Amino acid sequence: MIEVHHIDKSYGSLTVLKDINWQVRRGQFWGVIGPNGSGKSTLISLLSGVEKPNRGQIKLGGRRISEYKRKELSRKLAVLQQDGLPPVAYPVREVIEMGRFPFQNWRGRENSEAARQLMDEIMAKLELNELASRPLHVLSGGQRQRVALGKVMAQQPEIVLLDEPTTYLDIRHQVQFMELVAGWQREAGLTVISVMHDLNLAALYCDQLLVLHQGRVVAEGTPEQIINSEMIESVFHVKSHIV
Ligand code: ADP
Ligand code: MG
Numbered sequence: 001m002i003e004v005h006h007i008d009k010s011y012g013s014l015t016v017l018k019d020i021n022w023q024v025r026r027g028q029f030w031g032v033i034g035p036n037g038s039g040k041s042t043l044i045s046l047l048s049g050v051e052k053p054n055r056g057q058i059k060l061g062g063r064r065i066s067e068y069k070r071k072e073l074s075r076k077l078a079v080l081q082q083d084g085l086p087p088v089a090y091p092v093r094e095v096i097e098m099g100r101f102p103f104q105n106w107r108g109r110e111n112s113e114a115a116r117q118l119m120d121e122i123m124a125k126l127e128l129n130e131l132a133s134r135p136l137h138v139l140s141g142g143q144r145q146r147v148a149l150g151k152v153m154a155q156q157p158e159i160v161l162l163d164e165p166t167t168y169l170d171i172r173h174q175v176q177f178m179e180l181v182a183g184w185q186r187e188a189g190l191t192v193i194s195v196m197h198d199l200n201l202a203a204l205y206c207d208q209l210l211v212l213h214q215g216r217v218v219a220e221g222t223p224e225q226i227i228n229s230e231m232i233e234s235v236f237h238v239k240s241h242i243v
Contacts, residue, residue: 001024001025001060001158001159002022002023002024002058002059002193003024003058003059004021004022004047004056004058005021005057005058005059006020006021006055006056007019007021007046007053007055007056007058008020008053008054009039009046009054015215016042017042017043017046017053017215018215019056020043020056021217022220024193026191027185027189027190028191028208029182029185029191029192029205029207029208030193030194030206030207030210031194031195031208031209031223032044032210032212033196033197033199033209033210033226034211034212034213035213035235035236038212038215039214039215040163041082043212044163044193047077047161047193048077049065049066049068049077050079052066060073060076060077071102074102074155075102075103075155075156075157076157076158076159077157077160078152078157078159078160078161079152079160079161080148080149080152080160080161080162080165082164082167084144084145084148084165084168085136085144085147087136087144088136088137089135089136089137090135090136091132091133091135091136092128092132092133092134092147092150093123093133095136095150096119096128096150096151096153097119099150099151099152099154099155100115102155103156118154122154123150126147126149126150126180128146128147131143131147141168141173142169142170142177145166145168145169145173145177146180148165149177149181153184158190159192159193160181160185160190160191160192160193160194161194162192162194163194163195164195165181165194166198166201174198175201178201178204181194181205199227203224203227209223209226211226213235218235219231
């Protein structure tokens, strides 16, 4: 599904990613972990086509990312950025509908019964019906992150990239959010890549972990393999995160 070949990325004289090689299969749930500044968000920006590598290439479904047109790429891949949604005054349902842009015509319209049904399903699944006409900026962090997920769902992608989606949530809402992602992933056979700041949550929800340290991949494997590896202590400066 995703092939990363010998990627280097620098900003000016600062090298942020070095010789990244990685294969992601359809339907996998990957967690990307590593200390602050290890290059996790940069990797997400490269996978989403927002940033370009200085060396190497990234292929989605056998084609280079740079060959995709914008709308075409948006039907394949959706991203939830680290900062989430900006606190705009648009009503919740309209924000989620913005996820439909890859399927809308040049007037920004899409008048199919199927699209309306999809919107209804998403609103119900995320328990957002009561908030449908509420402006986004008055919502709590947990509610706003659910709207962000709804917008990404409306995009009906094959691949979802999430950058620390639960950072600003309390533990109850962290679990609620990850449960929604995991349910969607199973239903849709989705490929998920999520930067995770919490190793416990990563171990619970991801079937593979990629560990970055100072811009390099220092380990990859199942959560069990990663947590039991010697590397974890030197990278995270702890004996084990798992309690
Ligand atoms: P992480 O998400 O793992 O915390 P990032 O990918 O955000 O790490 O950043 C890795 C390094 O690249 C950091 O040193 C950061 O300051 C630097 N960096 C990230 N984006 C830019 C940018 N647009 N311009 C310059 N430096 C950047
Ligand atoms: Mg980051």
